[in-house]
Amino acid sequence: MSEYLVLIYDNEKAMEGADEAAFNKMMTGHAAFGEKNGAALRGGNALQPTMSATSLRRDPAGKLLVSDGPFVETKEALGGYYVIEAADLDEAIAVAGQIPSLDGGVEIRPVRVFD
Numbered sequence: 001m002s003e004y005l006v007l008i009y010d011n012e013k014a015m016e017g018a019d020e021a022a023f024n025k026m027m028t029g030h031a032a033f034g035e036k037n038g039a040a041l042r043g044g045n046a047l048q049p050t051m052s053a054t055s056l057r058r059d060p061a062g063k064l065l066v067s068d069g070p071f072v073e074t075k076e077a078l079g080g081y082y083v084i085e086a087a088d089l090d091e092a093i094a095v096a097g098q099i100p101s102l103d104g105g106v107e108i109r110p111v112r113v114f115d
Contacts, residue, residue, distance in 0.1 A: 001085050003042060003111040004092040009076035010104035012049055018102060029100030037084070037095050044082035076104045083111070 018026075034041060050070040057065045070077065082099070086092040089108070096106050 001087055002092075004084050004086055004089075004096075005109045005111055006044075006082045006084055006092070006096045006099065007078055007107040007109070008080045008082070008099060008101065008104070009107065010079045010102055011075055012077045012079070014103035015079070022102060026100050026102055033098050033100065037098065040084045040086060040095050042083040042085055044080065046080040047078060050077045079104070 015023075050073075053068070053070045055067050055069060055071045057067075059065055082096075084092060084095050086095060089110070092108050096108050099106050
């Protein structure tokens with residue numbers, strides 16, 4: 001079995017503008033996802049909006065630069081994640097394909113294991 005990080009991207013403006021029914025539908029969808037796939041889940045959380053992010057970079061001299069906001073600005077923002085265990089990528093896709101999204105999608109990345 002391998003672990004996969006499933007990054008959940010959504011349109012923050014759509015999330016901010018969603019009515020209570022749409023928000024509740026998405027949250028109910030995540031609860032149902034967790035109940036159905038609990039055996040495969042190793043962790044996960046929702047993230048605060050990108051306006052709460054702090055980004056760190058280093059300049060060419062190695063000096064740490066700290067700035068408010070996300071690392072990159074895009075329409076879809078990283079809103080949360082799950083860590084899942086699956087036999088292979090096909091199984092990870094089957095699990096991750098069940099994650100609800102208002103106006104975005106997910107990215108699946110294998111967790112790298114160093115020996």
